[in-house]
Amino acid sequence: MTWNYAYSQDLWPAMISVASTIFLGFYSWNRRNVPGAKAFAIGCLFAMLWAIGTSLEIAAMDFSTKIYWMKFHALWQIPTVTALSCFFIEYAGLGRFLTRRNLVLLSIPALLVFSLMVTNNYHQLIWTSFELEEYVVAKYGIGTWVSIGYANLLGLVNLFALLRLAIRSSRSRWPVAIMLFGQISGRFMYVIDSLYNHIFSPGESVLVVIGLSCSLYAFALFHFRVLDPILLARTIVIEQMSDGMLVLDMQGHIVDINPAATEIFNRPASSLCGRAIVEMMPSDSGIEVQPGKIELTKFEINLGLGDAARYYSLGLTHLLDKSGEALGYLLLLHNTTEQRRSHELLLDKQRVVATLQERERLARELHDSIGQVLGYISMQAQTAQNWAVAGNTGKTVPILSRLSEVAQEAHADVRESIFSLRAGMESEWSFLHALRKYLDHYHTSFDIDTELLLPEELSEDILNPDVGIQVMRVIQEALTNARKHGGAHKVKVVFVEEDGYVIISISDDGIGFNQADLILEVGKHFGLTFMRERMTQIGGSVIIESQPGSGTTVVLDVPIGT
Known part of the structure; x- marks a missing residue:
C-alpha cells in the first residue's frame, strides 16, 4: 500500500461536503x-470524517489505499446517523428520553x-x-445490511419525533418538513446506491447523502433560526406560558x-386553527370582527357554569411587520378565576366587618337616642302618675303634653332611621x-x-357602591x-368635582352652634364622631363650619375611584 494521491474532478463534491x-x-x-x-x-x-475519507479514497492512486480509505469513511456512517438522531429527538422536545443509560444503549450498535468493520x-x-473498476466496488456481507436496517430504524424514530x-407546533412545520426531506432523500439515495452497486461515484455519493442533507439542514437552521437561543427561548416561553395565546388573521380566524x-x-x-374566533368564544365575549379590524368591547369573559365557571381577562394587540403594516392580532386570555374568588372572599369578609x-x-345610636328618650318618658310618666294619684291635675296635664311631644319626636327619629337604612338596600343602587x-x-x-346642586358633567355613578353608602x-x-x-x-x-375628589357641602339655615363647645364636650357628640369614622374608612375627610345664628355647613372631601 502506497500513499500516493492525485487530483480528480470527483474530489469537488466530496470537498463541498467537508x-x-x-x-x-x-x-x-x-x-x-x-x-x-x-x-x-x-x-x-x-459526517466530516466520512466526507474526508471519501475525498482521500478518490485521490488515492493505489488500490489497497483506496480500500483503506473506503473502510475509514464507512466507520463513521452509523455514528453520524446516531448523533443526528439524538439531535432530532432533542429538537422535537423529547430530550428527557436521552438519559445516560439510553445514550449508552444507542452507542452500543455503533460501537x-x-x-x-475493523475486524x-x-x-x-x-x-x-x-473490486477495482472505475472506483472501488465492495461486495457487502450480512452485517452491512443489518447496519443499514438499523440506520433506517433510527430514521423511523426521527420521523415520529419530527x-x-x-402536529403540536405549527410554527415548526416548515423547518421539520425541510429536515425530513433532507433526511429521507439522503437515506433513499444511500440505499439505492448500495443496492445497485454504486450507481454514483464516491464523490457523488457523499454529496447526495451528506451534502444535500447538510444543505437542507443549513437552510432550516439559518432561515428558521432553529438553533437561535433567543428564538428558542421565545418559543419555550410561548409554549410553556400559563396564559392562552391565539394568533388571529385580519379576518378574525x-x-x-x-x-x-x-x-x-x-x-x-x-380543530381550532382556521376557525373564526367568534365561533369559539361566548356570544357575549365582546369580540367584534369588522372588515380589516378586530375590537374588544369587554375585557373579561367567563367559560362554564356554576362552580365550574372560569374567568379570563382579555388582551388584544396588533401584530405589525417591519414596515408597520398590520398582519393580524394577538389575543391573550389570562385566567383570573382564583384572583376573582379571592376578591369575592375578601369582599365577603369586608361585608361581615x-x-x-x-x-x-346602631346599638350606640339606640342607646344615645331612643334609650335616653324611653328613660325620660319612664321618669316623667311616673311623676305624672304620682300627681294624678294626688289629684293635682294642674301639674299632670303639662307633663302628659310634653310626653306626647317627646313620643312624636321619637317616632320621627325611628322612621328616619328606618328609611336611612333602607336607602342602601336596592339591588341596582346608584348614589345620586x-x-x-x-x-x-x-x-x-x-x-x-x-x-341639590350638581355639575352637568357629573356622572350618576361618580362613587362606587361601597364608598357611596358610607x-x-x-x-x-x-x-x-x-x-x-x-x-x-x-x-x-352642593357637589363640586376637582383634582380627583368630589367636594360635598351640606349647609342649613339653622341656629348654628359654637364650635368651641365641641372641644369642651368631647365624647358627647357621637354623631360627629360617627361621621369622621365613616370618612376615614374611605380615605376622605370631614370639616364642620358653624357659628351661632348663622347655620351649619358640613364639607366632605371624597376621593374618586376608591
Whole structure:
C-alpha cells in the first residue's frame, strides 16, 4: 500500500461536503447550550470524517489505499446517523428520553458495527470482497445490511419525533418538513446506491447523502433560526406560558394557538386553527370582527357554569411587520378565576366587618337616642302618675303634653332611621339616585326645604357602591343634626368635582352652634364622631363650619375611584 494521491474532478463534491459539515459543526458548537446543538455538532464531526475519507479514497492512486480509505469513511456512517438522531429527538422536545443509560444503549450498535468493520478480515460480515473498476466496488456481507436496517430504524424514530413536533407546533412545520426531506432523500439515495452497486461515484455519493442533507439542514437552521437561543427561548416561553395565546388573521380566524389555549377551549390545536374566533368564544365575549379590524368591547369573559365557571381577562394587540403594516392580532386570555374568588372572599369578609360595625353604631345610636328618650318618658310618666294619684291635675296635664311631644319626636327619629337604612338596600343602587330619593323623603316627612346642586358633567355613578353608602350615611347624619339640633327650615347639598375628589357641602339655615363647645364636650357628640369614622374608612375627610345664628355647613372631601 502506497500513499500516493492525485487530483480528480470527483474530489469537488466530496470537498463541498467537508466544508459544509465543518461550517455547520462550528456554528452549532458555538450554540451548544441550546437543546440539540451539541448532538448536531458531533454528528457534523462524524459526517466530516466520512466526507474526508471519501475525498482521500478518490485521490488515492493505489488500490489497497483506496480500500483503506473506503473502510475509514464507512466507520463513521452509523455514528453520524446516531448523533443526528439524538439531535432530532432533542429538537422535537423529547430530550428527557436521552438519559445516560439510553445514550449508552444507542452507542452500543455503533460501537459493534465499528468493531466488525475493523475486524472484517477475520469474518467478512461487513465486506466479502473488493473490486477495482472505475472506483472501488465492495461486495457487502450480512452485517452491512443489518447496519443499514438499523440506520433506517433510527430514521423511523426521527420521523415520529419530527411529525409529533409538527402536529403540536405549527410554527415548526416548515423547518421539520425541510429536515425530513433532507433526511429521507439522503437515506433513499444511500440505499439505492448500495443496492445497485454504486450507481454514483464516491464523490457523488457523499454529496447526495451528506451534502444535500447538510444543505437542507443549513437552510432550516439559518432561515428558521432553529438553533437561535433567543428564538428558542421565545418559543419555550410561548409554549410553556400559563396564559392562552391565539394568533388571529385580519379576518378574525385562528392561525396559531399555544398549548395553554388548547386547554382553555379543551380542544386540540388542529380543530381550532382556521376557525373564526367568534365561533369559539361566548356570544357575549365582546369580540367584534369588522372588515380589516378586530375590537374588544369587554375585557373579561367567563367559560362554564356554576362552580365550574372560569374567568379570563382579555388582551388584544396588533401584530405589525417591519414596515408597520398590520398582519393580524394577538389575543391573550389570562385566567383570573382564583384572583376573582379571592376578591369575592375578601369582599365577603369586608361585608361581615361592615355589618358588625353597623350593628355597633346602631346599638350606640339606640342607646344615645331612643334609650335616653324611653328613660325620660319612664321618669316623667311616673311623676305624672304620682300627681294624678294626688289629684293635682294642674301639674299632670303639662307633663302628659310634653310626653306626647317627646313620643312624636321619637317616632320621627325611628322612621328616619328606618328609611336611612333602607336607602342602601336596592339591588341596582346608584348614589345620586338614592340621594335624590332621600332628600325627597326628608322634605316630605319634616317639611324642610331641600336643594341639590350638581355639575352637568357629573356622572350618576361618580362613587362606587361601597364608598357611596358610607357617604350617604354621613349626609343623612348631617341632615338629622340640622333637623334635631339646628332647627333648620332649609338645607342645601352642593357637589363640586376637582383634582380627583368630589367636594360635598351640606349647609342649613339653622341656629348654628359654637364650635368651641365641641372641644369642651368631647365624647358627647357621637354623631360627629360617627361621621369622621365613616370618612376615614374611605380615605376622605370631614370639616364642620358653624357659628351661632348663622347655620351649619358640613364639607366632605371624597376621593374618586376608591
